[in-house]
Amino acid sequence: MQILRTVAELRTRVRGWKADGRQVGVVPTMGALHEGHLSLVRAAKRGCDRVIVTIFVNPMQFNNPEDLAKYPRAEDTDAALLAAEGVDLIFAPAPEEVYPQGFASRVIVSGVSAPLEGAMRPDHFEGVATVVAKLFGMTQADRAYFGQKDWQQLQVVRRMVTDLNIAVEVVGCETVREADGLALSSRNLRLDPLARAQAPGLYSILSRAAQALRGGAAVGTTLAGAVADLGQAGFDRVEYVELRDAATLDPITAPGTRPARLLAAVWIGGVRLIDNIPV
Ligand code: PAF
Numbered sequence: 001m002q003i004l005r006t007v008a009e010l011r012t013r014v015r016g017w018k019a020d021g022r023q024v025g026v027v028p029t030m031g032a033l034h035e036g037h038l039s040l041v042r043a044a045k046r047g048c049d050r051v052i053v054t055i056f057v058n059p060m061q062f063n064n065p066e067d068l069a070k071y072p073r074a075e076d077t078d079a080a081l082l083a084a085e086g087v088d089l090i091f092a093p094a095p096e097e098v099y100p101q102g103f104a105s106r107v108i109v110s111g112v113s114a115p116l117e118g119a120m121r122p123d124h125f126e127g128v129a130t131v132v133a134k135l136f137g138m139t140q141a142d143r144a145y146f147g148q149k150d151w152q153q154l155q156v157v158r159r160m161v162t163d164l165n166i167a168v169e170v171v172g173c174e175t176v177r178e179a180d181g182l183a184l185s186s187r188n189l190r191l192d193p194l195a196r197a198q199a200p201g202l203y204s205i206l207s208r209a210a211q212a213l214r215g216g217a218a219v220g221t222t223l224a225g226a227v228a229d230l231g232q233a234g235f236d237r238v239e240y241v242e243l244r245d246a247a248t249l250d251p252i253t254a255p256g257t258r259p260a261r262l263l264a265a266v267w268i269g270g271v272r273l274i275d276n277i278p279v
Pocket residue numbers: 028029030056058061128131132150153
């Protein structure tokens with residue numbers, strides 16, 4: 001497994017693979033890898049002849065410089081995990097390689113980027129879409145693997161790929177959960193023991209609400225009930241619990257007519273958690 005830092009080296013390597021008729025998969029990451037990322041790598045290994053994992057903590061998608069500085073970096077551990085999975089190549093560029101002097105372009109995916117995470121973290125999806133478009137251009141991958149845990153991100157990427165005719169197949173992979181239901185996230189490490197014990201309540205409360213909605217319960221009452229349950233379960237703050245169209249993220253008032261997703265963002269013990277499930 002090689003670790004490459006420049007687009008020129010990456011292009012040469014990928015050109016060779018493509019000349020041999022190999023299908024190339026990419027798993028874009030910001031590093032600090034956990035089982036959730038490794039499940040994407042395994043899906044890419046099953047679906048493609050060659051697998052690239054990109055590790056790049058993208059400054060453009062952070063609203064707060066402190067969050068960017070605090071973001072965990074663990075390249076040596078990540079590289080060992082990826083080598084054990086049989087990854088062919090890590091692409092880990094420096095910020096100047098991705099955003100060289102004079103960089104002046106932005107990818108804005110309107111509509112699907114606006115609500116929920118987009119409302120809470122202004123410009124976040126602009127940063128995500130821009131870097132993902134660049135990573136697709138750099139890697140020339142045939143398939144790209146993203147986790148469903150970041151459901152809105154996945155829809156933003158799908159919309160961008162369709163709108164910009166990018167020749168990549170976007171594969172959304174199931175959220176990996178702890179045995180108690182907590183969705184895997186690098187943020188889970190920051191939960192203190194009490195918050196860690198309470199955090200699985202997010203998934204169980206969402207699951208209960210989703211079941212009620214599937215059974216025909218009124219949307220407004222069910223969502224308000226879920227917010228109240230989260231408060232009682234020890235969550236400090238609920239940013240949103242929303243039922244949305246699964247692809248456009250438009251609000252839904254009558255489930256059952258089109259694929260829907262229940263999405264939530266909450267705070268517990270100073271840590272922000274997100275999760276989502278189908279309805
Ligand atoms: O989900 C992430 O880790 C990031 O948003 C991504 C897709 C790697 C873009 O920086």
